[in-house]
Amino acid sequence: MTPEDQEETQPLLRPPGGSAPRGRRVFLAAFAAALGPLSFGFVLGYSSPAIPSLRRAAPPAPHLDEDAASWFGAIVTLGAAAGGVLGGWLVDHAGRKLSLLLCAVPFVAGFAVIIAAQNLWMLLGGRLLTGLACGIASLVAPVYISEIAYPEVRGLLGSCVQLMVVTGILLAYLAGWVLEWGWLALLGCVPPCFMLLVMCFMPETPRFLLSQHKRQEAMAAMQFLWGSAQGWEEPPVEAEHQGFHVAQLRRPGVYKPFLIGISLMAFQQLSGVNAVMFYAETIFEEAKFKDSSLASVIVGLIQVLFTATAALIMDRAGRRLLLTLSGVVMVFSTSAFGTYFKLTEGGPNNSSHVALLGLVSMEPTDTNVGLAWLAVGSMCLFIAGFAVGWGPIPWLLMSEIFPLHVKGVATGVCVLTNWFMAFLVTKEFSSLMEILRPYGAFWLASAFCIFGVLFTLACVPETKGKTLEQITDYFEGRRQPLPVSGAPLAAPAFSLGGHGAYL
Template identity: 85%
Template sequence: MLLGGRLLTGLACGVASLVAPVYISEIAYPAVRGLLGSCVQLMVVTGILLAYVAGWVLEWRWLAVLGCVPPTLMLLLMCFMPETPRFLLTQHQHQEAMAALRFLWGSEEGWEEPPVGAEHQGFQLALLRRPGVYKPLVIGISLMAFQQLSGVNAIMFYAKTIFEEAKFKDSSLASVTVGVIQVLFTAVAALVMDRAGRRLLLALSGVVMVFSMSAFGTYFKLTQSGPSNSSHVSLLVPISAEPVDVHVGLAWLAVGSMCLFIAGFAMGWGPIPWLLMSEIFPLHVKGVATGVCVLTNWFMAFLVTKTFSSVMEILKPYGAFWLTAAFCILSVLFTLTFVPETKGRTLEQITAYFEGR
């Protein structure tokens, strides 16, 4: 039953992670699309925080029951929501599309109707020759890959151990602390998304992650000592009869690096790849293209999770985290070179940009 429930939950999360960003981007007014699109990740980290808090006081069985409440509410509330105007236009339901638009926006002001003809129905491999399709597809896949290669899962794996080594008495409280940082900085990102722009936040987020991962690798390098490869380092000071444990002090370096990384990730590389994925694809290939991007994200998450311990054995812990810092550097360079700014543009204008119009 546990395995079956986990399988169904995974399938549902996969569908939601694909559909929710696309739905929001298609119903949102351009001026607030960044704010609303970032709310996907904000709600994800808020849910994680609430799960941490609930897990602090509830048995796991009751935690699973509590987890039924949000999807039940979503199921009921989505009954009152219309299909997106763009989808209705692909079904040649023009009146219904305009009615949905008036329901969502209040008026048709600012609406730019997408061209929907026979040539725009469905995805074909021949479309990959068009720059308006292959360029955003390469960008979307790369963003999802870099998000997972940043090392966010590795950091989360070590969160509990790091807090314990820093002498936190309650590891559950440490998890809640991590969740609070995620929520706060994701909320900040959502608020400034439509002012600062996507590229700037991605670049700043990447730079912060480079420094935090480098410091994290330095922590592992400093705590590795002697032929026994012990992670415990003690310094004997001549004027004191008691040994001074440097390990606890260095553990606080790890705590600071981890908190800095989580804040930096939440400001950019957490929410923005999902937001950009929902913005950059033309209407006629959006379903398939976003599906490929989501599949890339979850596959890379699996790959990093599965191989990270082996990488640590080969490169040592400090080498593994310095490797993630190198991937973060590549993500910054990729952002500055290839990722366009979508702030304030309609979805049709973004498509026209990739097509060279």
């Protein structure tokens, strides 16, 4: 099929004349799908309170030493990487809605195994299962939401995916103050069960239904989500449902989004976010907080606040501006973090107050406490900057930029990249700190943040206010998308492989 033929058969799910639909059930459907990311966030946050709880638990509860605790936290990323691959297959073959329903099973099964755990292997097996569910949910939920949302609210609803993730993390931190590991795992079963219940009443996405030649079901879904299917453009769908083939990577509409999606996921993890989060409690201890565990809750509150801010302004500020602003803030904060470690590093005749990896000793002084507040400020600034842009936007763009017929494979590769990089950075950051020293490791993260900003300015298109079909047309270079709200066309924002267009 030629690009011209595909243009004529592309589903155009937009109201005539560019008027916005008035349906509000789309928000209910987006909330139902976002319960998957809420469960995903709870899984990520679970290890922080569960590890200390398991260490003080009496037999027959499994005991965690340092190495086992490290694997208890990190093995989720391996399960999620596998979930990304499985989710990519499910989203194309089972559909968006059924994939979300199915991911509730490993969520509940994983927590059930943890509750019943009699040894370390059962604990790790349960975490692996919940990680598998995280990988599926992190892929399917953004795709589902982007395909049911109309352009005016797609940024808002898409950003709610990351908002629900950080809310789930915060929920785990707060519940961990009052619940032991077993009861906390039981609480973790509630969000996926609620998602299973609510999603049963939600429709499949109209775009997926049209790709499966289910015209009546697609019209019914539009009626449910947008209030009316009357007057909507209904072009013919493709004669055959296209799957992904390697040869399609030669097409600009496929390889450009692939490069952007994979690069954004890699830069997100190389920014140093996991390292900053890992040392949060240590930094708060150095600042003389009476309860260092309060650090987790403070970090969680900052994430929720600024992710919510990003969601509210996403469709006005745009993706590129927030990514750039976020990256610049992260450059300065990671540089300040590195400076803090440089100033507190012990010399031959000088002991320091930072106990990290055995590289430096711990003798706090009033001056050192003051420097620790530099680290607290840098950490909070970094988390706020990350939450505004590089936290939610790579996931949002992943769900927007890929054509329908390659979306499953392409988003699967992006999710696999993200979780693999998360595992690699988490496990190898300690080794990197031994080689480069702590300050060098954070300055390296600052350099990656700079590269991320430059990549955004050079390669990432603005997608706010555009339909998914207009975004696909842009990458293919077939026709010039319409301006947003009657505004004049912007200057070219993207060029790869000689194909440029206005967006």
